[in-house]
Amino acid sequence: MNLSYLFDPAHWAFSEDGSIPQLILSHLGYTVLALLIGTVIALPVGLYIGHTGHGSFIAINAGNAGRSLPTLGLLMLMVTLLGLGLTPVLIALTVLVVPPILTSTYAGMRSLDHRVVDAAKGMGMRPLQVLFRVELPMALPVILAGFRNAALQVVATATVAAAVGLGGLGRLLIDGLAVNDYSRVLAGAIVVAALAIVLDLFLGLIQRWIVSPGLTR
Incomplete structure (x- = not known):
């Protein structure tokens, strides 16, 4: 396994055009915009x-379409x-983002304890x-899980x-x-995998802080 490209300090210098840090920033830029x-x-x-x-078939079909649609072909x-x-x-990356967030939001809303909703009414x-004030906060854990799923797919x-012809x-x-x-190919694969892991851990901490802020102290 040749890791010479990955551990070459010259490829980690911000001043060098096309360096790994610059490519990471471009990659994250596409990811954040699509999200x-x-x-x-x-x-x-x-x-x-x-x-x-109303329109629950949209959420169900969106999830199925998102799993079957080839991003490169699109x-x-x-x-x-x-x-x-x-x-x-x-456009291609946004189409990848929409289904998991849409289906998780729908699933989170429909899984609520309707006795609480009726009490609020x-x-x-x-x-x-x-x-x-009631439904969205209760559904937030499921929605955030869908957002994390979408983020991993996009990154x-x-x-x-x-x-x-773009960067990343x-x-x-x-x-x-x-x-x-x-x-160089191996370096790219390793950095993408590492970036996905770091992003998931970061979003997991944010999810934990939002859903259970007391546990992060």
Whole structure:
């Protein structure tokens, strides 16, 4: 196992163009943008479906579609339609984000103890008050679990950005394969895996702090 590329200090210098830290920042940039856009789309829809019970087939079918849709194929289609650039990559990654957040939000809302919801309504709370003060806080653990799932999928899949000429850790894989530099390819795979683990641990701490703040003290 040749790890020379990974442990070469020159590849970790911020001043060097295409260094590993720069690629990590680009990779995280694509991931965060896709997560933000996907959350803005999926969370309100999931809350509405879970709160009203209308359109539940959307949440169920979205989960199935998300597991079966090939991200690279969708990216190539978007490039064909829109050309090269950041937009096709964000569309492909956002499509990957929406299903887990939508289905987890719907599942969290529908799994609530309806006696608590009925009690809130009996206290005179309006529908929006019930949604944001009662239902959403109770469903938050399931919603955050879906967000973590989406984040892991995106951070692992954002390597496809390099296939259309953008940056990110996929550059190590694409460029390494192009010149048969398997040490670079191995470095890219290791850094992507490590980044996914660190991101999951970070989001896990945030989830624990939000859901059970007393346990993090």
